[in-house]
Amino acid sequence: MSWFHHASRRRKWLAGVSGGADSVALLHKLHEAGFARVVVCHVNHGLRGAESDGDERFVRSLAKRLGYACEVERVDVRGRMAERRESMETAARGARWEFFARMARKHRCRSVVLGHHADDQAETVLWNLLRGSHRLRGMEEEREVEVEGVRLVLVRPMLDERHSDLVEWLKGRRLKWREDSSNDEPVAVRNRLRNEVFPLLGGITGRDPVAALNRAARDTAEADAWAEECLAAHRVMDPQGRIHIRAFSGLPDFLRRRAMADFLRNAGVGSISRALLEAALDLADVSGPASVNLPGGSRLRRSAGRIWFDR
Amino acid sequence: MSWFHHASRRRKWLAGVSGGADSVALLHKLHEAGFARVVVCHVNHGLRGAESDGDERFVRSLAKRLGYACEVERVDVRGRMAERRESMETAARGARWEFFARMARKHRCRSVVLGHHADDQAETVLWNLLRGSHRLRGMEEEREVEVEGVRLVLVRPMLDERHSDLVEWLKGRRLKWREDSSNDEPVAVRNRLRNEVFPLLGGITGRDPVAALNRAARDTAEADAWAEECLAAHRVMDPQGRIHIRAFSGLPDFLRRRAMADFLRNAGVGSISRALLEAALDLADVSGPASVNLPGGSRLRRSAGRIWFDR
Numbered sequence: 233m234s235w236f237h238h239a240s241r242r243r244k245w246l247a248g249v250s251g252g253a254d255s256v257a258l259l260h261k262l263h264e265a266g267f268a269r270v271v272v273c274h275v276n277h278g279l280r281g282a283e284s285d286g287d288e289r290f291v292r293s294l295a296k297r298l299g300y301a302c303e304v305e306r307v308d309v310r311g312r313m314a315e316r317r318e319s320m321e322t323a324a325r326g327a328r329w330e331f332f333a334r335m336a337r338k339h340r341c342r343s344v345v346l347g348h349h350a351d352d353q354a355e356t357v358l359w360n361l362l363r364g365s366h367r368l369r370g371m372e373e374e375r376e377v378e379v380e381g382v383r384l385v386l387v388r389p390m391l392d393e394r395h396s397d398l399v400e401w402l403k404g405r406r407l408k409w410r411e412d413s414s415n416d417e418p419v420a421v422r423n424r425l426r427n428e429v430f431p432l433l434g435g436i437t438g439r440d441p442v443a444a445l446n447r448a449a450r451d452t453a454e455a456d457a458w459a460e461e462c463l464a465a466h467r468v469m470d471p472q473g474r475i476h477i478r479a480f481s482g483l484p485d486f487l488r489r490r491a492m493a494d495f496l497r498n499a500g501v502g503s504i505s506r507a508l509l510e511a512a513l514d515l516a517d518v519s520g521p522a523s524v525n526l527p528g529g530s531r532l533r534r535s536a537g538r539i540w541f542d543r
Numbered sequence: 544m545s546w547f548h549h550a551s552r553r554r555k556w557l558a559g560v561s562g563g564a565d566s567v568a569l570l571h572k573l574h575e576a577g578f579a580r581v582v583v584c585h586v587n588h589g590l591r592g593a594e595s596d597g598d599e600r601f602v603r604s605l606a607k608r609l610g611y612a613c614e615v616e617r618v619d620v621r622g623r624m625a626e627r628r629e630s631m632e633t634a635a636r637g638a639r640w641e642f643f644a645r646m647a648r649k650h651r652c653r654s655v656v657l658g659h660h661a662d663d664q665a666e667t668v669l670w671n672l673l674r675g676s677h678r679l680r681g682m683e684e685e686r687e688v689e690v691e692g693v694r695l696v697l698v699r700p701m702l703d704e705r706h707s708d709l710v711e712w713l714k715g716r717r718l719k720w721r722e723d724s725s726n727d728e729p730v731a732v733r734n735r736l737r738n739e740v741f742p743l744l745g746g747i748t749g750r751d752p753v754a755a756l757n758r759a760a761r762d763t764a765e766a767d768a769w770a771e772e773c774l775a776a777h778r779v780m781d782p783q784g785r786i787h788i789r790a791f792s793g794l795p796d797f798l799r800r801r802a803m804a805d806f807l808r809n810a811g812v813g814s815i816s817r818a819l820l821e822a823a824l825d826l827a828d829v830s831g832p833a834s835v836n837l838p839g840g841s842r843l844r845r846s847a848g849r850i851w852f853d854r
Contacts, residue, residue, distance in 0.1 A: 432740060439673050455797050458798070484769045
């Protein structure tokens with residue numbers, strides 16, 4: 233049963249709609265399934281001038297036709313990049329999420345439905361793999377993120393569907409979309425993975441890399457869920473959110489490494505190098521150093537049988 | 544401590560040497576570390592005519608100079624492909640392994656040292672991922688395979704070294720190798736991954752894909768080792784090599800799937816589709832069908848609380 237059949241049609245949902253085929257298909261699927269209280273949220277990144285404004289007009293008029301509310305925000309991605317020294321992708325995502333957080337407050341609805349599909353998932357998996365998140369981690373169908381004090385729930389009901397199938401679905405219903413609107417999203421790496429790497433891999437191996445990467449992401453998600461169960465069963469974290477060293481030391485190597493990486497990530501340590509991870513793991517050894525400096529000035533400390541953050 | 548330092552220098556070792564930089568570096572490293580009883584094994588695939596014969600002469604003369612015995616075999620890869628309907632890579636590997644098995648019998652030595660390195664490992668990992676071995680599985684430093692009744696031990700001591708470092712190592716010692724001898728190995732997919740995919744991925748992401756894939760392979764190996772410990776602890780396999788359904792059903796989804804895939808693979812089921820795996824998993828449900836047909840005519844059966852092969 234797909235998400236569109238079991239999710240509540242009566243409650244309110246925010247929907248991220250760029251105007252491209254994927255998010256337009258998402259919106260029509262919501263409408264066709266009888267979702268009545270959708271707030272269409274469109275971000276105008278303003279990176280393609282008149283084209284971007286055309287996307288905005290298209291989305292406004294589509295929302296109106298379907299009887300949905302529509303919220304639009306123009307964001308200054310380049311300004312944000314300069315100000316915060318963020319990459320274009322990070323800046324654009326940050327701006328989008330902050331917009332969703334404001335809309336969540338305004339509409340008293342923290343669930344955001346997004347149009348990511350299997351091809352996006354494959355790109356995410358490969359990109360995560362290459363940049364050092366060693367596992368084949370992809371996006372989850374449902375994920376909570378905290379943005380400006382709001383706990384947004386990002387929902388991605390189309391992760392099993394191929395982009396080409398969504399396009400066929402729209403064509404079969406004679407529905408329109410904005411052909412180039414995805415170019416408005418500054419995702420150069422992803423676009424190149426999609427347009428250059430995947431066709432090359434498919435040609436060389438005779439296999440569909442998108443299908444393989446999606447299966448791998450599902451297998452990894454299952455393994456991760458199980459590892460998390462194990463960590464919970466071993467009571468590695470104490471009620472204060474510190475690592476309980478005795479429980480921690482009883483874990484196999486592989487789980488210790490994973491638990492420590494999760495601990496660092498949850499504490500906001502952005503880039504976890506192999507060296508940092510090893511140093512943090514060594515903290516559990518009472519004969520070694522009792523603290524580790526973290527990027528950004530905070531520290532990880534060991535005392536009284538616990539490992540914790542000293543900010 | 545590298546393998547070259549802790550492995551026994553006094554015992555006999557077979558070494559696979561093509562004449563290319565990697566296996567020539569392997570041979571010199573063995574010699575430099577004081578390994579005295581090495582049998583150099585060279586396969587002439589005969590795919591490049593006079594060039595292939597030049598490789599053979601080079602390897603013979605190098606072995607002689609280092610004081611090592613040398614065994615050479617010419618194999619008919621194309622004939623084997625036609626006869627057994629194997630791909631070129633499978634045929635060449637099969638011929639090589641059978642040659643090693645004969646040499647193991649002749650020299651009473653079943654350990655074969657091979658020159659695979661980190662770049663080969665990265666290709667293996669990506670190729671395994673794409674063809675559906677969902678995990679990021681690579682080669683192991685030591686692996687047993689049974690070939691024609693001989694249990695060969697394949698040892699790969701250079702999996703952590705980069706090809707470029709091996710070349711520098713040879714150059715630093717003014718040692719020679721056969722530049723194109725790796726072209727004699729019919730590994731078209733691997734060559735294209737190396738020459739086309741990796742540079743493209745590196746260019747797009749600004750990261751080194753070989754390093755990322757090697758880290759991933761190590762993490763996967765750790766996780767796999769742990770999963771195997773869990774399976775052993777749950778006594779999923781009975782002494783007759785059958786699956787014990789009660790123990791099996793107590794496992795989390797993820798481990799059940801892995802145990803069944805391993806079971807099928809160990810029984811020689813070559814290509815395990817998702818559908819076959821699901822059907823095999825459903826066998827554990829006593830209210831469902833009691834057998835599953837396997838490719839090749841054999842069957843998987845459930846009876847008396849066990850799942851087993853009926854050939």
